[in-house]
Amino acid sequence: xxxxGFSLSKGRQINYxxxxxxxxxxxxxxxxxxLACIECGxxxxxxxxxxxxxxxxxxxxxxxxxxxxxxxxxxxxxxxLCGKCTLVxxxxxxxxxxxxxxxxxFNKSQDYAV
Amino acid sequence: MKPEGKKRIWSDYxxxxxxxxxxxxxxxxxxxxxxxxxxxxxxxxxxxxGKDVYENPAHTTCTGIGxxxxxxxxxxxxxxxxxxxxxxxxxxxxxxxxxxxxxxGLYTEILETWKHFPxxxxxxxxxxxxxxGREFDIPETVAHTSDIVYKFRDPIAxxxxxxxxxxxSGKPLNVVEHIGCHYAKMFPKSGIxxxxxxxxxxxxxxxWGGNVVDYPERRHCCGFGFRQYLVQANRGYSVSNTEKKxxxxxxxxxxxxxxxxxxxxxxxxxxxxxxxxxxxISYGENGESIPILTYEELAGLVLGMNPWDLGxxxxxxxxxxxxxxxxxxxxxxxxxxxxxxxxxPVPENLIxx
Numbered sequence: 001x002x003x004x005g006f007s008l009s010k011g012r013q014i015n016y017x018x019x020x021x022x023x024x025x026x027x028x029x030x031x032x033x034x035l036a037c038i039e040c041g042x043x044x045x046x047x048x049x050x051x052x053x054x055x056x057x058x059x060x061x062x063x064x065x066x067x068x069x070x071x072x073x074x075x076x077x078x079x080x081l082c083g084k085c086t087l088v089x090x091x092x093x094x095x096x097x098x099x100x101x102x103x104x105x106f107n108k109s110q111d112y113a114v
Numbered sequence: 115m116k117p118e119g120k121k122r123i124w125s126d127y128x129x130x131x132x133x134x135x136x137x138x139x140x141x142x143x144x145x146x147x148x149x150x151x152x153x154x155x156x157x158x159x160x161x162x163x164g165k166d167v168y169e170n171p172a173h174t175t176c177t178g179i180g181x182x183x184x185x186x187x188x189x190x191x192x193x194x195x196x197x198x199x200x201x202x203x204x205x206x207x208x209x210x211x212x213x214x215x216x217x218x219g220l221y222t223e224i225l226e227t228w229k230h231f232p233x234x235x236x237x238x239x240x241x242x243x244x245x246x247g248r249e250f251d252i253p254e255t256v257a258h259t260s261d262i263v264y265k266f267r268d269p270i271a272x273x274x275x276x277x278x279x280x281x282x283s284g285k286p287l288n289v290v291e292h293i294g295c296h297y298a299k300m301f302p303k304s305g306i307x308x309x310x311x312x313x314x315x316x317x318x319x320x321x322w323g324g325n326v327v328d329y330p331e332r333r334h335c336c337g338f339g340f341r342q343y344l345v346q347a348n349r350g351y352s353v354s355n356t357e358k359k360x361x362x363x364x365x366x367x368x369x370x371x372x373x374x375x376x377x378x379x380x381x382x383x384x385x386x387x388x389x390x391x392x393x394x395i396s397y398g399e400n401g402e403s404i405p406i407l408t409y410e411e412l413a414g415l416v417l418g419m420n421p422w423d424l425g426x427x428x429x430x431x432x433x434x435x436x437x438x439x440x441x442x443x444x445x446x447x448x449x450x451x452x453x454x455x456x457x458x459p460v461p462e463n464l465i466x467x
Contacts, residue, residue, distance in 0.1 A: 006350040
C-alpha cells in the first residue's frame with residue numbers, strides 16, 4: 001500500500017472511444033462468420049471447460065467485440081480447443097477458429113501476448 | 115416553442131432573493147481552507163456594492179458533516195439551525211445568506227421538513243427554548259452566497275477591470291463550472307435553474323467574458339461524498355470519482371474550474387495533488403494542473419483585487435499560470451507575506467508554483 005493508505009480504482013465504464021478493438025477486427029477479418037453470431041449461448045452450454053469453471057465462449061465473444069482485452073486475455077487461456085462449440089453452433093460460426101485467431105492476434109501484439 | 119412559453123417555463127426555474135439586509139453564516143471548510151473567499155464576500159457586499167450584511171460571532175457550525183456521517187441526530191441539527199435563526203431574529207434580519215453548500219442543503223432540507231411535518235417544528239421550538247431560552251422565526255428568503263453573487267453579476271461586470279479572456283490570444287477562457295450536489299440536486303426549487311439547468315455559475319462566467327465548457331461528466335460529483343472520504347480506507351472511492359471527472363474534462367482544455375461548494379473546491383484542488391502523486395497524471399496543459407477557484411475569488415480577480423489578498427496562494431494548485439494568462443500583475447515576493455511584511459512559512463509540494 002502506498003503512503004496515502006488508499007488507491008485509485010479504475011472505472012468499470014466501457015468506453016468504445018478508448019478501448020482497443022484491433023483484436024476484434026483481426027478476428028473478424030480472418031473469420032467473418034463471427035458476424036453471424038446471435039449470442040444464443042449454445043457454445044457456452046456445451047463447453048467442456050465451462051462445465052467446471054466460469055469460462056463462457058459467449059462472454060468471450062462480447063469481450064472481444066467491446067475491446068476489453070485484459071479480461072479477454074485471461075479467459076482465452078481456459079479453452080482446450082476441443083471444438084464441441086463449433087459442432088453445436090446454429091449459425092455455423094467456426095468458433096474454434098475464432099479462439100485461434102484471437103490467440104494469434106494477441107501473440108502478434110506484445111501488449112496482449114497470451 | 116413560442117418565446118413567451120419559454121420565458122414562462124424559465125420563470126419557474128428562478129428563485130426569489132432579497133436585495134439588501136442579509137444575515138450571513140460562514141462555512142467551516144471555507145473559513146479554514148479558503149479564508150480569503152468569505153472575507154472578500156463581505157468586502158464586496160459592504161464596500162463595493164454598499165449592502166447591509168450582518169455577521170454574528172456567536173454563530174456555530176451547522177453540524178452538517180456530523181449529520182452526513184450519522185453521528186448527529188436530526189433533532190439536534192434542527193435545534194442548532196433553529197438557534198441560528200434565533201440569532202438572526204435577535205439581530206432584526208429576515209434574509210439568510212449561507213456560505214456553505216452543505217449547510218445550504220441542510221437549511222433547505224430542514225425548512226422542507228418543518229413545512230411537511232409541523233410537529234417537528236413545534237418540537238424544535240421547545241428544544242431550543244429549553245436549551246437556550248431563545249425563540250426563532252422562519253426566514254423570509256434563504257440564499258446561498260453564490261446566488262447573491264449571481265444576482266449582482268452585472269453590477270460586478272460594470273466595475274470589472276479584468277475580463278475572462280486570454281491576454282495573449284484575445285480568446286475567451288474555457289471555464290468548467292462545478293456546482294455542489296447539495297445546492298439544487300436535492301431541492302431543485304432552491305437553486306437558480308433548478309437541478310436540470312443550473313445557471314448560477316455559468317451566468318457569472320458568461321457575464322464576465324468567459325466561455326462555459328460542456329463535457330460528459332459535467333454534473334458528476336466532485337468525489338467528496340462525506341462517507342467516501344471520512345474513513346481513510348474508503349478514500350479510493352472519493353479520489354476515483356474525481357479522476358473520472360477530470361479525465362472527462364481534460365480533452366476540452368479548461369483554463370480553470372469554478373465551484374460554489376466548499377467540499378468541491380477543496381477536493382478538486384487537493385485530489386489533483388494526490389492523483390499526481392499516485393499515478394503521475396496532470397489534467398491541465400503542459401503538464402500543469404487545473405486551478406480551482408471559488409466564485410468570490412473569481413469576482414475579486416475580475417474586480418482587480420490583489421490575488422494574494424484573495425487567498426489564492428492557499429490552494430494546492432497555484433494560480434500563477436492563470437494569472438499570467440489573464441494579464442494580472444502580481445508580486446511573487448508578497449505571496450506568503452503578512453500585511454505587516456513578515457514572511458510566513460512556505461508550504462511544500464505546491465502544484466503549478
